[in-house]
Amino acid sequence: MNDIEKAKKLCGSFNVNEHADGLVCLDNAINNIIPIIHGNAALGERSLKQGLQSFGTACLIEFNNTVFNFSLSLGDKEIEPALARDIYAFVFHAAQNAGKHSKADRVNVFVERARDTIEVSIIDNGQGIGWYIRTFKYRFGLYTMRDIAASYNGRCKIQKVSKGTIINAVFPLKLKSEMPKVVTDIFQSTKVS
Numbered sequence: 001m002n003d004i005e006k007a008k009k010l011c012g013s014f015n016v017n018e019h020a021d022g023l024v025c026l027d028n029a030i031n032n033i034i035p036i037i038h039g040n041a042a043l044g045e046r047s048l049k050q051g052l053q054s055f056g057t058a059c060l061i062e063f064n065n066t067v068f069n070f071s072l073s074l075g076d077k078e079i080e081p082a083l084a085r086d087i088y089a090f091v092f093h094a095a096q097n098a099g100k101h102s103k104a105d106r107v108n109v110f111v112e113r114a115r116d117t118i119e120v121s122i123i124d125n126g127q128g129i130g131w132y133i134r135t136f137k138y139r140f141g142l143y144t145m146r147d148i149a150a151s152y153n154g155r156c157k158i159q160k161v162s163k164g165t166i167i168n169a170v171f172p173l174k175l176k177s178e179m180p181k182v183v184t185d186i187f188q189s190t191k192v193s
Contacts, residue, residue, distance in 0.1 A: 102126025128160035
């Protein structure tokens with residue numbers, strides 16, 4: 001049973017606790033569909049993995065003549081929210097461009113954790129992005145991808161291959177700290193001598 005079905009059932013109850021649980025389920029459902037409804041690169045309250053899985057499904061629906069394959073290997077540790085949002089936006093723009101402009105029948109998206117980095121690759125078998133467009137005539141999607149990569153002292157590498165395009169970027173991994181610095185500072189300052 002999905003969150004909306006649970007919400008309907010629980011919100012229809014006369015039990016106050018079940019009603020409250022139903023509202024929580026409804027809130028979860030809203031957080032999952034808002035980025036899809038808006039059709040933009042908003043991750044919302046989801047983890048990077050959840051967002052990319054939802055986006056993969058949205059791509060299959062939106063671009064029904066193209067097979068999208070999302071391969072995610074992110075591990076169990078939570079990623080800093082800002083980095084997660086930026087990686088999501090990067091993948092969003094790259095996959096949207098492939099779906100809209102490449103004339104590909106297959107797009108493979110790889111987001112993989114490798115030691116201290118997260119490596120992102122989007123590979124399609126379409127017509128490829130020509131040098132002129134990559135260099136001079138790019139629009140918002142390519143600009144955003146390059147800007148995101150540059151903000152992490154990285155580079156968005158776009159290659160036209162014999163059949164398609166390969167887009168790569170590497171992001172330094174920032175793990176969500178177990179305890180905020182403010183809290184660790186408090187513990188450090190209250191050591192007993």
